[in-house]
Amino acid sequence: xxxxxxxxxxxxxxxxxxxxxxxxxxxxxxxxxxxxxxxxxxxxxxxxxxxxxxxxxxxxxxxxxxxxxxxxxxxxxxxxxxxxxxxxxxxxxxxxxxxxxxxxxxxxxxxxxxxxxxxxxxxxxxxxxxxxxxxxxxxxxxxxxxxxxxxxxxxxxxxxxxxxxxxxxxxxxxxxxxxxxxxxxxxxxxxxxxxxxxxxxxxxxxxxxxxxxxxxxxxxxxxxxxxxxxxxxxxxxxxxxxxxxxxxxxxxxxxxxxxxxxxxxxxxxxxxxxxxxxxxxxxxxxxxxxxxxxxxxxxxxxxxxxxxxxxxxxxxxxxxxxxxxxxx
Amino acid sequence: xxxxxxxxxxxxxxxxxxxxxxxxxxxxxxxxxxxxxxxxxxxxxxxxxxxxxxxxxxxxxxxxxxxxxxxxxxxxxxxxxxxxxxxxxxxxxxxxxxxxxxxxxxxxxxxxxxxxxxxxxxxxxxxxxxxxxxxxxxxxxxxxxxxxxxxxxxxxxxxxxxxxxxxxxxxxxxxxxxxxxxxxxxxxxxxxxxxxxxxxxxxxxxxxxxxxxxxxxxxxxxxxxxxxxxxxxxxxxxxxxxxxxxxxxxxxxxxxxxxxxxxxxxxxxxxxxxxxxxx
Numbered sequence: 136x137x138x139x140x141x142x143x144x145x146x147x148x149x150x151x152x153x154x155x156x157x158x159x160x161x162x163x164x165x166x167x168x169x170x171x172x173x174x175x176x177x178x179x180x181x182x183x184x185x186x187x188x189x190x191x192x193x194x195x196x197x198x199x200x201x202x203x204x205x206x207x208x209x210x211x212x213x214x215x216x217x218x219x220x221x222x223x224x225x226x227x228x229x230x231x232x233x234x235x236x237x238x239x240x241x242x243x244x245x246x247x248x249x250x251x252x253x254x255x256x257x258x259x260x261x262x263x264x265x266x267x268x269x270x271x272x273x274x275x276x277x278x279x280x281x282x283x284x285x286x287x288x289x290x291x292x293x294x295x296x297x298x299x300x301x302x303x304x305x306x307x308x309x310x311x312x313x314x315x316x317x318x319x320x321x322x323x324x325x326x327x328x329x330x331x332x333x334x335x336x337x338x339x340x341x342x343x344x345x346x347x348x349x350x351x352x353x354x355x356x357x358x359x360x361x362x363x364x365x366x367x368x369x370x371x372x373x374x375x376x377x378x379x380x381x382x383x384x385x386x387x388x389x390x391x392x393x394x395x396x397x398x399x400x401x402x403x404x405x406x407x408x409x410x411x412x413x414x415x416x417x418x419x420x421x422x423x424x425x426x427x428x429x430x431x432x433x434x435x436x437x438x439x440x441x442x443x444x445x446x447x448x449x450x451x452x453x454x455x456x457x458x459x460x461x462x463x
Numbered sequence: 464x465x466x467x468x469x470x471x472x473x474x475x476x477x478x479x480x481x482x483x484x485x486x487x488x489x490x491x492x493x494x495x496x497x498x499x500x501x502x503x504x505x506x507x508x509x510x511x512x513x514x515x516x517x518x519x520x521x522x523x524x525x526x527x528x529x530x531x532x533x534x535x536x537x538x539x540x541x542x543x544x545x546x547x548x549x550x551x552x553x554x555x556x557x558x559x560x561x562x563x564x565x566x567x568x569x570x571x572x573x574x575x576x577x578x579x580x581x582x583x584x585x586x587x588x589x590x591x592x593x594x595x596x597x598x599x600x601x602x603x604x605x606x607x608x609x610x611x612x613x614x615x616x617x618x619x620x621x622x623x624x625x626x627x628x629x630x631x632x633x634x635x636x637x638x639x640x641x642x643x644x645x646x647x648x649x650x651x652x653x654x655x656x657x658x659x660x661x662x663x664x665x666x667x668x669x670x671x672x673x674x675x676x677x678x679x680x681x682x683x684x685x686x687x688x689x690x691x692x693x694x695x696x697x698x699x700x701x702x703x704x705x706x707x708x709x710x711x712x713x714x715x716x717x718x719x720x721x722x723x724x725x726x727x728x729x730x731x732x733x734x735x736x737x738x739x740x741x742x
Contacts, residue, residue, distance in 0.1 A: 331601040331608060332594040339577050339588045346575035349537065350655065351563030351592040 138302070145296075145304045146424040147417055152310035154416020155317045156375055160393040161400065161408040162321065163368040168402050169341040170361040173243065173254045177262035179390020181234075181366055184269045186373030186382040188230050190280050191273040193223040198272045220282040224370070231366030239359045247354075266387065275384070280377040284312045313375040320371055321409060324364070333360055341403075395443035401453025410454060415439045477514065480707065487515030490691055491536070491659060496545035498531055505531040506542065507715040513659065518685055518692045520702045523712035524735060529695045530572060532712070533663050536693065537569045538562035564592050568657035570648045572664045572695075578637035582647050585636055586622055589654030590615040619654055625687075626650045626680060642673040646680070653684060660684070662694040666701060674698070678705060699736075703727065711735070 163178045175181075191198060195214040204210060218226070242257055285308035297303035328334035339347040340357045347354065376386055392415075400411025419438040427434045446453065477487040491513040498506040505528045513519050521529045534540040535547070538559040547554045549565065563569075568589070577585050594615060596608035623629055626646055631639060636647055645665060652660055665681065666674045678701060684690050696702045702709060703723040711719035711726055713735040719726045726732055 327602065330612060332591055332596060332611070333601055335584065335588055336591055338580060338584070339591075342577035342579050343575050345539075345571070346577060347588075348539070348559040349563055349569050349571070349575065350588050350651065351560045352588075353558070353560045 141300045141302050143421065143424060145306075146420045148304065148306060149310070150417035150420030151413055152306075152314050152416070153420065154413035155310075155314045155409075156372070156389075156412075157392050157396045157415055158409045158412025159313075159317050159320070159368060159372040159375065160389050161396040161412055162324070162405065163365040163372065164390075164393055164397055165402065165405055165408045166324075166361050166365045166368065170337055171243070171254075171340075171358055172251055173258060174251070174402070175365065176255065176258040176390070177265055178365065178369060178393065179387040180262045180265045180269070181231075181369035182373040182376065182389065183382070183384065183387040184234075184265050184373075185227055185231055185366065185370035186280060186377040186386060187269050187273045187278070189223055189227045189282070189370065189374065190278045190377070190382055192226050193218050193220060193280075193282075194278075196273060201274065202271060224282065224374075227370055228367055231370055232363045235359050235362030235366050238362055239355060243358065244355065262387075266384075277381045277383040280374065280382050282374055282378065284309055284374075284378055286378070309375075309378055313379075316371060316375070320368065321405070325405065333357075337361060392439065395439040397453070398443035399446050399453055401455045404453070404455035407453055407455030415442065418442055477516070484516065484686060485689075486517045486707065489513065490515040490550060492548040493532075493535070494546040494548065496532070496535060496542045496547070498528075498535060498540055498542045504715050506535070508545070509710075509712070509715075509717045510545075511710050511717065511720055513691060513693060514708075515658075515691055516685070516689050517707040518681070518694065518705055520706035520709045521693065521695050521712060522697075522699070522702055522709060526714075527712040528715040529712055530663055531715075533569070533661050533693070533695055536562075536659075537567060537661055563655070566655070566658040567661065568652035568655040568659075569661035570645070570652050570663055570665060572667065574641075574644050574648055576636045576644060576648055576651070579635065581633050581635055582628060582639075582650075583619060583623070583632045585647055586619040586650050586654045587615065589622075589651040590619055592655060593618075618656075622650050622654045625683075626653070642669055645669070645673075645677065649677075649680065649684075653688075653690075656688075657690060659691045659693060662692065662696075664695050664697060666696060666698060674701060681705060 160178065160182065163181070164175060167173050167175045167178075190196075195216045195218060197203070197211055197214060200212050204212075238261065242261065243254070246254055246257060287308055289306045289308050289311060292306045293303040328337055336347070336352045336357050337360060339350065339352055340354060344354060347357075372389070373382070373386065376389055380386075396408060396411040396415050398411075399414060400407030400409070419435045419442075422438045423432065423434045477485055479485055489512045492510075493512070494510050496506055496509045497504065509532070521532055523529050531540060535542050538557045538561065541556045549567075557565075577588065580588075594611045596606075596611050601608045623632055626649060628643065628646055628650060631643065631647075636644060639647065649662070649665065652662075662681070666677050669677065681692060681694070682705065685692050694702075694706070696705075706723060708721060709719070709723055709726045710717060711729070711732045713731075718731040718735060719729040721729075
């Protein structure tokens with residue numbers, strides 16, 4: 136087999152796994168958009184906030200330490216304990232649910248029935264506010280996140296591919312575990328929405344608000360629920376990206392990578408978010424591999440958007456989005 | 464003399480109709496309801512009651528305020544004046560979902576189904592208020608959540624059987640023809656096992672055959688489950704055949720109330736329907 140082809144395979148595999156990460160972020164957008172028509176610009180910052188909170192809890196940091204010290208003239212920073220990863224994750228989930236409740240209670244409850252653009256602006260405000268809160272609570276330093284996921288090159292794949300092709304693939308263990316976790320999360324979400332009371336209520340609200348009310352579904356409750364789920368998805372995305380490249384401000388920018396994924400997959404489709412993520416992940420990796428060297432590289436920065444634009448022109452509803460039918 | 468066609472009404476007692484159905488005491492009472500949209504009065508000081516187990520119709524020309532009345536009962540509108548009494552208690556202003564949880568189900572004039580979901584799923588949403596599993600149970604699909612899912616599925620299947628829509632159980636609702644959608648909407652409302660069922664023009668836009676089917680289902684529901692039914696309908700023939708008592712509205716006011724025979728012979732009602740000018 137020619138070397139080029141073998142390298143392309145390795146690039147594709149890595150692209151697929153990056154795609155899974157993109158899909159994870161896009162999934163958070165889809166959940167909220169489907170149920171409430173809100174395009175949640177703050178999804179990326181939620182991932183940052185969740186990851187920061189997780190690290191903070193794990194390391195036993197005192198939230199708002201800076202503020203407390205400033206006011207009371209104290210010098211406290213740590214509780215002096217260390218919280219095990221699993222417990223810390225559970226506590227962070229609780230924080231994210233509290234956040235979902237607060238968002239609904241203090242912002243979107245008062246904006247019911249408003250234009251989509253107003254809801255969108257509210258999420259922009261929310262994004263910057265949350266960023267500030269995150270800084271205030273946990274500080275703005277770069278933190279390393281370790282919840283015990285395996286890291287480094289996967290030896291088994293390296294050896295096996297070396298035996299077969301005479302060239303060992305470099306696949307990061309972290310990417311593999313991220314893919315597995317993402318797959319479980321997505322499967323769980325789909326089962327949850329298909330076969331449980333709350334899942335069915337979620338789908339009902341996504342479909343028709345009036346009808347949902349008439350069968351006794353509280354819109355408010357469902358919206359808190361979807362924001363909570365989006366918060367949990369953000370946490371998972373935050374853990375994966377944070378373990379890979381540290382918990383820092385740039386984590387919130389991955390939300391921008393989810394945009395082309397959404398354009399490709401459609402804003403209202405969970406399968407669309409996944410397939411869109413994979414296509415973008417593989418597409419940009421292969422493009423960088425094949426064309427990148429000829430035009431000076433760094434094509435990952437823009438390729439996804441070009442692909443999405445092409446899609447917008449020919450299929451504005453995305454791959455799996457609801458068909459746009461115009462009646463005259 | 465009056466007693467032959469109009470049995471004596473004692474709020475605490477019922478009576479038995481000619482075809483042998485038992486009508487109970489008053490289950491809901493509207494007292495001096497007034498509803499305004501800005502300066503427009505959609506409903507003007509209307510009072511009437513609904514007895515347990517009866518089929519109660521609200522009729523009237525277009526724009527008479529019939530749908531508004533139904534929306535008041537189901538909590539979609541809150542009236543500016545007046546009281547709604549339900550099961551002997553005054554009802555404070557409520558959100559529609561809270562009304563639904565009190566056992567009042569409804570259908571819509573323009574059909575409000577979950578278009579993207581299958582018929583079975585639509586009917587299952589009608590069961591939501593009968594499912595009590597906790598957040599965690601549902602998350603892991605154990606214990607109560609699993610048991611409930613199975614029980615309610617059975618109930619939903621019974622309703623589907625009853626309304627003869629087995630053949631389309633798995634079809635997405637968006638693909639169904641109009642008449643069947645109306646029937647699915649009825650199925651979803653019924654699945655809630657409501658005490659009061661509100662039907663907003665259940666036969667609008669149907670052909671004769673579909674109307675006959677729907678009439679039969681309405682009578683069967685009332686007969687078999689003893690469900691109290693409040694319905695709005697344009698087709699006078701259908702209304703007179705189906706209902707025990709009729710409220711007639713015109714320009715937001717009540718102009719008649721009684722058995723179909725009484726209403727039919729009411730001069731004001733005749734005028735409203737023949738279009739005598741309002742001076």
